[in-house]
Amino acid sequence: MSVDGVDVVEAIHPDSDSSLLHEMMIGPPETWPLRADAEPRRVELSNNFCETGCCGGVFVTIQRCGGLVVWTWENTDDDSRVPLPPDSRFDADRYDAELDRFVADHDWEEPVDAAARLLARELVALDWHRRWNCLPPPWSLGVSVGGRGEEAHVTMEFVVTGLRSYTLSVTGNEPVEDQVRRFVERIDASDPRG
Known part of the structure; x- marks a missing residue:
């Protein structure tokens, strides 16, 4: 700083x-x-x-x-x-x-960082947390980079009755935007409280 x-x-x-x-x-x-x-x-x-x-x-x-x-x-x-x-x-x-x-400034981003940023943006646009009454953890939107390289993934945490999460594996085989879009479509179509 x-x-x-x-x-x-x-x-x-x-x-x-x-x-x-x-x-x-x-x-x-x-x-x-x-x-x-x-x-x-x-x-x-x-x-x-x-x-x-x-x-x-x-x-x-x-x-x-x-x-x-x-x-x-x-x-x-x-x-x-x-x-x-x-x-x-x-x-x-x-x-x-x-x-x-x-x-x-996104010049430094690896694909997994871009996926986290894009996922957070999509969750806000969908108003996902409020719509499903699944609050994000109090310390962030609940989106974090959980690994890099071959283990690259993004974790999305939310609170229902306890802390739960979804995980998006991020690969270098296809555009990150497509991976995030499919992930968002999947989580948006299912009730996370069940």
Whole structure:
């Protein structure tokens, strides 16, 4: 996480585990953890390879204040050797544009990453979770990359009476769009609650 050219998470929390996954940014913009609104949003940026409730982590509270986006830093672990940076302030229009640019950049994607992104988009368009009353897990849209290479697959988790999932194996033998379309047609035609 770079602010003004400095990797602030590495500086504050060296050798930590990033808590932000690209799959958290594949849903609609209002679900993106780094999206700034008038209502403050607390976001975990890194942890100690453990639950933050146990071992702590680095958090930022993001809030839109007029023409600015303000990040307020917080470190909840016991290591206070490195002081927290002061609040970070960004021009709101430039912040939104940079976030949009980041989310729109698909050059790095492998087919399985593209499948996750396309599946999330289709689920939103179908209003699948609400229509079937199967809520996504609270931490994301429930779509995640579960493997790469020959084991490449995308997992779609949802909550009925407990956590359930569907899995889409992704191959390099045909266009990803076709694989996702068939998968969506299959899950859309059957009741996941049964």
